[in-house]
Amino acid sequence: MIVCTNREDILRIVEEAKAVSKSIGFVPTMGALHQGHISLVEKSLKQNNITIVSIFINPKQFNQSEDFEKYPRTLNKDIEILKKSGCSIVFVPSYEQVYQDSSSIEVNLDGLDTVLEGKFRKGHFQGVVDVVYRLFKIVSPNRAYFGKKDYQQLLIIKKMIDYFDFNIEIVPCEIIREPDGLALSSRNTRLSSTERDNTKVISEALFEAKKIYRNNQVNIVKNFVQNKIEQNNFLSCEYVEICDPDTLKPCSSKQKALNKILLTAVYCGKVRLIDNILLDSE
Numbered sequence: 001m002i003v004c005t006n007r008e009d010i011l012r013i014v015e016e017a018k019a020v021s022k023s024i025g026f027v028p029t030m031g032a033l034h035q036g037h038i039s040l041v042e043k044s045l046k047q048n049n050i051t052i053v054s055i056f057i058n059p060k061q062f063n064q065s066e067d068f069e070k071y072p073r074t075l076n077k078d079i080e081i082l083k084k085s086g087c088s089i090v091f092v093p094s095y096e097q098v099y100q101d102s103s104s105i106e107v108n109l110d111g112l113d114t115v116l117e118g119k120f121r122k123g124h125f126q127g128v129v130d131v132v133y134r135l136f137k138i139v140s141p142n143r144a145y146f147g148k149k150d151y152q153q154l155l156i157i158k159k160m161i162d163y164f165d166f167n168i169e170i171v172p173c174e175i176i177r178e179p180d181g182l183a184l185s186s187r188n189t190r191l192s193s194t195e196r197d198n199t200k201v202i203s204e205a206l207f208e209a210k211k212i213y214r215n216n217q218v219n220i221v222k223n224f225v226q227n228k229i230e231q232n233n234f235l236s237c238e239y240v241e242i243c244d245p246d247t248l249k250p251c252s253s254k255q256k257a258l259n260k261i262l263l264t265a266v267y268c269g270k271v272r273l274i275d276n277i278l279l280d281s282e
């Protein structure tokens with residue numbers, strides 16, 4: 001496995017690979033890797049000749065400096081995990097390597113960026129677009145892998161691809177969970193063991209919503225989830241929303257919850273966790 005810190009090295013590797021028609025799969029991450037990330041890497045390994053994983057904690061997408069400062073940094077361990085996974089190339093750029101040009105990338109996101117995470121984390125998605133656009137320009141992948149855990153991010157990246165007409169297939173990947181249901185997240189390592197025990201209530205509420213949504217309206221399902229989470233003293237919801245799964249426009253109270261997506265952001269102490277579940281017809 002090759003570890004590159006220089007964008008010129010990646011540009012050269014990609015040019016050589018493309019010259020012999022090798023396909024490139026790309027998995028952008030912020031490190032502190034867990035099985036959620038590795039599931040993306042494994043999918044890319046199956047579908048491409050070369051898999052490039054980037055590890056870059058992008059300061060522009062953090063709306064709170066404390067969250068950025070406390071974000072777990074485990075580079076040596078990450079490199080070991082990636083070696084074992086069979087990944088070909090890891091790109092670990094500095095800020096200067098990514099942001100050679102400081103301009104911000106303008107994309108019409110059709111309101112996808114103003115709801116949910118966009119409403120509560122001002123500037124977050126502009127930061128995501130700024131970094132993913134630049135990484136795509138360096139890596140020029142055939143396919144790029146994104147987790148449904150960050151569902152809104154996934155839709156925004158798809159929108160950006162359409163907007164710039166990039167020839168990149170975006171591959172959505174299922175949410176990987178702990179045995180008790182908690183969605184894997186790098187931020188989980190910041191939870192105390194008591195907090196960690198209590199966070200299982202988030203996914204429990206989502207799975208129970210999945211049992212009741214067929215016969216219920218949006219407001220009933222939303223209130224059920226919010227109450228179930230907030231009955232736990234460790235947890236407080238920033239939002240629980242049921243939205244159209246394509247546009248993320250929030251549904252009105254009286255609409256049926258069927259074929260919508262339920263998304264939530266929950267604080268456990270100072271740690272902010274997100275999760276979602278599709279209320280589809282399955």
Ligand code: AMP
Nearest residue numbers: 029030036146147149150174175176184
């Ligand atoms: P991050 O390092 O948090 O920026 O995440 C990098 C990629 O891994 C994103 O596409 C995330 O959606 C994805 N990811 C993070 N956690 C999970 C998970 N539990 N299951 C599936 N994908 C995930």
